[in-house]
Amino acid sequence: MRRVGVRTAGYGLSAVAALYLVGRGVAEFFVIDYANPASYQQSWGGPSLVGVFLVHSGPGAAIVCLGAAYAWRWRRSRQSRLPGSG
Numbered sequence: 001m002r003r004v005g006v007r008t009a010g011y012g013l014s015a016v017a018a019l020y021l022v023g024r025g026v027a028e029f030f031v032i033d034y035a036n037p038a039s040y041q042q043s044w045g046g047p048s049l050v051g052v053f054l055v056h057s058g059p060g061a062a063i064v065c066l067g068a069a070y071a072w073r074w075r076r077s078r079q080s081r082l083p084g085s086g
Contacts, residue, residue, distance in 0.1 A: 018063050018067075022060040024056060025057035025059065025061060026060065028052075032049070034049070
């Protein structure tokens with residue numbers, strides 16, 4: 001019973017972290033002042049704009065891609081277990 005609580009807490013914290021990283025990655029496209037390179041030169045991944053996007057939006061993009069791959073594999077495995085599919 002104790003392991004279920006720890007696992008649930010771990011899933012909950014992971015979900016909160018994933019939502020934060022995806023939200024931050026999306027928000028980065030709207031927060032950056034593209035016309036003023038000085039606004040993002042000192043950010044992580046700077047001085048280039050591509051580096052800033054890789055560092056700030058990369059983890060969120062990775063989470064979305066991994067989640068989509070997991071959902072696709074889960075759906076395929078579920079469909080293969082259905083009667084008459086095979």
